[in-house]
Amino acid sequence: MRIKKIIAGMIIGVAACSGASLALAADSSRAAYSAAQDAADAAYKADRAKCDALSGNGKDVCVKEAKATREHSKQDAKVEYKKTPKALASARKSEADADYAVAREKCDSLAGNAKDVCLKQAKAGQSDAIANADKQLDISKAKADAREERADARYKVALAKCDALAGAAKDDCASAAKAELNK
Structure with missing residues (x-):
């Protein structure tokens, strides 16, 4: 009987220590997250101050x-803190x-077709990055939608590049884009 009480006491002691360790780990994790947020803000202020020397679109x-x-x-710190998909x-x-x-x-410094292509490439890049984020969640519907969005974005970029051409060359370019991207 006495041995059972000793073992039970040891188990309770170990459990109490692990709970305390988890609480300390959570506190240090929260502190690290807060410190990372503060560091990101400080770096932003320093980077922003460097921009004051510039003017126009460069600024x-x-x-x-x-x-x-x-x-x-900040987002990297959030991911490290929460550790969830x-x-x-x-x-x-x-x-x-x-x-x-x-x-x-960056596209604002351009004009005409070059600006249109630049903006569509930027949107395609954003769509691709968002699609990759959705893919990380492994949601099948999001995957299908993301593939379609990426294909649509690439198709729009290809058509925008074709706009710089005229006549038969433009038609050939559009046909090639349709064939390549299955549209």
């Missing part, structure tokens, strides 16, 4: 890049949106 691009870098850092997919989508904002800003 706008610099600011968007600083914001995108901050978003990437849903958090990872959400983070990658937020990062895709930030990268898309940078790409759009």
Whole structure:
């Protein structure tokens, strides 16, 4: 009987220690997450200050890049803290949106067809990144929709490139895009 009480006491002691260890791990994980968030904000302020020396579209691009870098850092910290597939997919989508904002800003320095192609490539890149995030969740419907979105985005880019051509060359280009992308 006495041995059973000793063993029970040891089990309770081990359980109490593990619970305390888990609580300490959670606290240190939360602290690391908070520190990473603060570091991302500090890096953003430093990067943003560098942009003040620039002007025009160069400054706008610099600011968007600083914001995108901050978003990437914060989302990586969130993924490390939560450690779930849903958090990872959400983070990658937020990062895709930030990268898309940078790409759009870079396109503003262009004009005409080159700008149209640039914007469609930026949107295609965003769609591809979002599709990859959805794929990480392994949701079959999201996979099918994502493939369709990527194909549509690539098709739009191909057609935009064809717009620079005229006559038979334009028709041949559009036909080739349809054939290549199964549209």
